[in-house]
Amino acid sequence: MTIKADHFKAKILAAAMALLERDGARSLTLDKVAQEAGVSKGGLTHHFKSKPDLFLGLLDMVIATIKDQLAEQLAREPKDAPGRLTRAYMNCNLTTIRNGEAQSMRGLIEMVLAMPDLVAKRRQGLLEVHAAIEQDGLDPVQASALAAASDGCWMNVLMGLWDPQDPRVESVHAYLMALSRKAEVAR
Amino acid sequence: MTIKADHFKAKILAAAMALLERDGARSLTLDKVAQEAGVSKGGLTHHFKSKPDLFLGLLDMVIATIKDQLAEQLAREPKDAPGRLTRAYMNCNLTTIRNGEAQSMRGLIEMVLAMPDLVAKRRQGLLEVHAAIEQDGLDPVQASALAAASDGCWMNVLMGLWDPQDPRVESVHAYLMALSRKAEVAR
DNA sequence: CTTGACAGACCGACTGGTCGGTTTTAGTCT
DNA sequence: AGACTAAAACCGACCAGTCGGTCTGTCAAG
Numbered sequence: 209m210t211i212k213a214d215h216f217k218a219k220i221l222a223a224a225m226a227l228l229e230r231d232g233a234r235s236l237t238l239d240k241v242a243q244e245a246g247v248s249k250g251g252l253t254h255h256f257k258s259k260p261d262l263f264l265g266l267l268d269m270v271i272a273t274i275k276d277q278l279a280e281q282l283a284r285e286p287k288d289a290p291g292r293l294t295r296a297y298m299n300c301n302l303t304t305i306r307n308g309e310a311q312s313m314r315g316l317i318e319m320v321l322a323m324p325d326l327v328a329k330r331r332q333g334l335l336e337v338h339a340a341i342e343q344d345g346l347d348p349v350q351a352s353a354l355a356a357a358s359d360g361c362w363m364n365v366l367m368g369l370w371d372p373q374d375p376r377v378e379s380v381h382a383y384l385m386a387l388s389r390k391a392e393v394a395r
Numbered sequence: 396m397t398i399k400a401d402h403f404k405a406k407i408l409a410a411a412m413a414l415l416e417r418d419g420a421r422s423l424t425l426d427k428v429a430q431e432a433g434v435s436k437g438g439l440t441h442h443f444k445s446k447p448d449l450f451l452g453l454l455d456m457v458i459a460t461i462k463d464q465l466a467e468q469l470a471r472e473p474k475d476a477p478g479r480l481t482r483a484y485m486n487c488n489l490t491t492i493r494n495g496e497a498q499s500m501r502g503l504i505e506m507v508l509a510m511p512d513l514v515a516k517r518r519q520g521l522l523e524v525h526a527a528i529e530q531d532g533l534d535p536v537q538a539s540a541l542a543a544a545s546d547g548c549w550m551n552v553l554m555g556l557w558d559p560q561d562p563r564v565e566s567v568h569a570y571l572m573a574l575s576r577k578a579e580v581a582r
Numbered sequence: 583c584t585t586g587a588c589a590g591a592c593c594g595a596c597t598g599g600t601c602g603g604t605t606t607t608a609g610t611c612t
Numbered sequence: 613a614g615a616c617t618a619a620a621a622c623c624g625a626c627c628a629g630t631c632g633g634t635c636t637g638t639c640a641a642g
Contacts, residue, residue, distance in 0.1 A: 425597075
């Protein structure tokens, strides 16, 4: 593990993420990332051979962050109750919305939509979460529906349709949480 | 009503939409749109003063199409049952996914995320649908949750996480439809 | 001397928008 | 109807700026 290189890479990725949140994917240029990270362009291209390569690094970082947050929320859920992971997942989304992070994810999703082949490379890792939710003790279809509903709310905020403070966010979330508790248990 | 001008504009918008679906928002350049539409660049800029202006036209067209599809699905729903519009909305999403149109909407959503101020201008029109769903005879929160769940599925397909033929799409939809029928009626 | 980390000047390709010019349309007068 | 004209529609070359990526150079460590 090359500490120095990793630190360098992390600095670049953090800068790219900051730019992505601030100005969106379109204005995420190699020059700006280098400048934001306090690095020369040569230094940047040395660690990330191309722009897709940088995006892949960014995506990996975000996926890791998401999994961390999910683990954190999971730890808060009382054990021995079916639907723990599903609720943890929904809480992640809610927290993201509450913190105003949903809107800042806009640039990232924009990037993801612009480069679908990039997502394809990490699809496996993302689907693991979905698969886990389906084996959470609830009826798989119900669990998927709950997760999708939470995603839908998140998307409405992301696209600027719903305000983060829109009461729908909290009320729908509360409804989904309640539903997950009285949901049918898997056979 | 200037028929010819409208026809010209429609031709340009159709070309832009085709390009958006084929190559995404990033490669939607004025030159390409003009070429695809069989029009000169000057002719294009004559009708759409700037690129954001073209995007706005595109967005308006899409919103109109969505409302048309919604009306069509609504007509198919048996009357005098609470939750008609909610079900029609969910059927719209399902149809879109089944027809493989969800993936082709990628470019459009990319555009929407890239230009949030553009969405802000048409937010009102889009929110009308949400408002109507909440007054559909069901409990408003439940209706919103159902619509959001449907949106979430749509988004999973859009982002390439779920395959359009993923059995989850159909099963979750069936579950949501059933839920909407036995849902609580508004007070 | 070699190698990896980093710097930064540079290039070719591309993009949004402009502008002067040309064609088509529509209205008006005779 | 036919001639004239002004506006609208339409054309395409061009410009100024931007972007991703390359290439040579520097320097410290081994």
